[in-house]
Structure formats: C-alpha cells, structure tokens
Amino acid sequence: MMIKEALSWAREELKEACERPAFEAELLLAYHLGQDRTYLLIHESESFPDVDKFQKLIQRRASHEPYEYIVGSVSFYDIHLEVEKGVLIPRPETEILIDLVAEIIEKENITNIAEIGVGSGAISIVLARKFPQLHIIATDISDMPIKVAEKNIKTFGLNQQIELRKSNLIDEVPEALELVVSNPPYIAEDFLLESNVIDYEPKEALFGGRVGDELLKQIILDVKNRGIKYLACEMGYDQKEPLQVFVNEIGVEYIKFYKDLAGFDRGFVIKFNEGKE
Numbered sequence: 001m002m003i004k005e006a007l008s009w010a011r012e013e014l015k016e017a018c019e020r021p022a023f024e025a026e027l028l029l030a031y032h033l034g035q036d037r038t039y040l041l042i043h044e045s046e047s048f049p050d051v052d053k054f055q056k057l058i059q060r061r062a063s064h065e066p067y068e069y070i071v072g073s074v075s076f077y078d079i080h081l082e083v084e085k086g087v088l089i090p091r092p093e094t095e096i097l098i099d100l101v102a103e104i105i106e107k108e109n110i111t112n113i114a115e116i117g118v119g120s121g122a123i124s125i126v127l128a129r130k131f132p133q134l135h136i137i138a139t140d141i142s143d144m145p146i147k148v149a150e151k152n153i154k155t156f157g158l159n160q161q162i163e164l165r166k167s168n169l170i171d172e173v174p175e176a177l178e179l180v181v182s183n184p185p186y187i188a189e190d191f192l193l194e195s196n197v198i199d200y201e202p203k204e205a206l207f208g209g210r211v212g213d214e215l216l217k218q219i220i221l222d223v224k225n226r227g228i229k230y231l232a233c234e235m236g237y238d239q240k241e242p243l244q245v246f247v248n249e250i251g252v253e254y255i256k257f258y259k260d261l262a263g264f265d266r267g268f269v270i271k272f273n274e275g276k277e
C-alpha cells in the first residue's frame with residue numbers, strides 16, 4: 001500500500017470519530033513511520049512497512065481512543081509529557097491555572113507548595129521548571145498517576161524539586177505550605193461525557209461527587225483549616241455560584257474567579273484570612 005492510499009483509507013475510517021480525520025490520519029502515519037508530516041507528502045507514492053500495525057492504530061482511534069494514549073505523549077505548555085491509560089490527558093485550559101499560580105509565586109516569593117491530584121505531573125513540572133527555588137509536594141490518590149508522574153519528573157530532572165506522595169488530598173502532607181494548587185475531579189456523577197473521555201480516561205480523575213463540587217469544597221475547607229494562605233483550583237463551568245455561596249459561608253479574604261479561553265468560568269484563586277480558623 002502506498003502512503004497516499006493509506007492516508008485516504010485512514011481518512012475514511014476516522015470520519016465518524018474525529019473532527020479532523022485527514023489531519024489525524026497524517027499524524028498517526030507520521031508517528032508510525034517515525035517521521036514528520038512533510039515526509040508523507042514527499043514520499044506519497046512509496047509503500048511503507050508494517051501496514052497492518054498502522055491499520056491497528058487507525059482502528060484504535062476510530063474506536064474513539066484518544067490520540068494521546070495511542071502515541072503515549074501529549075503536548076502541554078512548553079513541554080511534552082508521557083501519558084497512558086489510567087492518567088488524565090492534561091487539557092490546554094489548565095495552562096491558565098498555571099499562569100495564575102505563577103503570578104502569585106513570583107509576587108509573594110513562595111517556595112513551598114502542594115499540588116493535589118498530580119496526574120501526569122503537568123502542573124507541578126511546569127511550575128518547577130519556571131521556579132527553580134520552588135519545592136512541591138504533589139499528591140494523588142491513585143497509583144497509576146504517581147507512576148507516570150514519576151517518569152515525567154525524572155525526564156525533566158526535577159526529582160529534587162517535586163516530591164510525590166500517595167495521599168487523599170493533603171492528608172499526608174503535614175509540612176508548612178504557602179499555597180495549594182489543584183485541578184481536581186469536578187464533574188457531576190450523572191454528566192454525559194463523550195466516548196473518548198468516559199470510555200478511556202480514569203473515572204477518579206473526572207468525577208467529583210454526585211453534584212460534582214464536593215471534592216472542591218473539601219479542598220477549600222482543608223486548606224483553610226491548615227492555615228495555608230492561597231488556594232488555586234480549576235472547576236466546572238457551572239460551579240461559580242455554589243462555590244461563591246460556600247466561601248461566603250466559611251469566610252475568606254477574597255475569591256477571584258477566572259474564565260477559560262472559550263469564555264466559560266473555569267477556576268478560582270482564594271486568599272484566606274491569616275491567623276483565623
């Protein structure tokens with residue numbers, strides 16, 4: 001089979017599952033051949049090895065498996081991270097959370113923080129690369145994210161800066177902290193997700209409880225009760241109002257909500273009152 005024939009076959013196969021079937025067909029063939037996409041154009045009339053293996057990759061994608069799990073890698077912020085099934089694929093909107101946290105770290109000269117729910121390590125790795133003086137304790141409740149984050153942290157040589165710890169929230173983190181960052185599971189239990197998400201990504205990374213914001217509220221309470229100054233979290237587009245009511249009840253110095261690039265409410269930064277329970 002020639003490259004151009006393979007691409008036209010793959011495009012047809014991917015029509016249902018992908019928004020950009022031609023593009024993904026090219027990406028997957030380039031990945032299969034260990035080449036970039038321009039190679040395909042120049043060599044379109046040539047045949048290539050292991051056609052059956054390429055066809056299997058396309059079939060996986062046609063069954064809605066995310067591209068990132070198939071190739072085992074994701075582009076995030078200014079880096080590439082390893083990902084595999086059992087770990088959430090980091091999303092572009094989480095880059096906004098990182099930039100907001102980076103502003104606070106810079107302004108307040110913060111050196112000790114924790115991340116709740118490390119996943120692939122995306123947030124902690126980008127922050128550690130930005131701030132070489134920063135020490136991060138990154139927790140996760142599941143083994144698989146800790147294993148994958150460990151690999152990614154090693155790849156970037158950040159073992160001295162990021163300490164991984166299996167923990168529910170920050171229960172196993174008694175150290176003094178100045179800030180906590182988290183992109184926790186925040187989706188409601190009965191929310192209908194697309195097949196590429198629900199059939200492949202880990203449930204523990206997606207669902208935050210029956211209503212969805214239960215874990216977020218617990219994180220707010222834990223961080224407040226520990227006397228930590230700042231908390232920055234991602235949240236669902238419909239959670240601004242209930243979270244505003246919740247923080248009004250418990251009392252904070254301020255909560256600032258932010259939106260994602262599509263204009264949806266997507267997260268918040270809380271500053272807690274110092275020295276108050």
Ligand SMILES: C[S@@+](CC[C@H](N)C(=O)[O-])C[C@H]1O[C@@H](n2cnc3c(N)ncnc32)[C@H](O)[C@@H]1O
Pocket residue numbers: 088089090091094116117118119120121122123139140141142145167168169183184185204205206
């Ligand atoms: C939405 S993912 C975020 C992963 C990564 N930080 C990112 O932004 O791509 C949430 C992560 O929180 C972890 N998690 C869920 N419940 C937790 C809990 N109670 N304590 C600690 N981690 C938890 C999940 O295993 C998952 O890795």
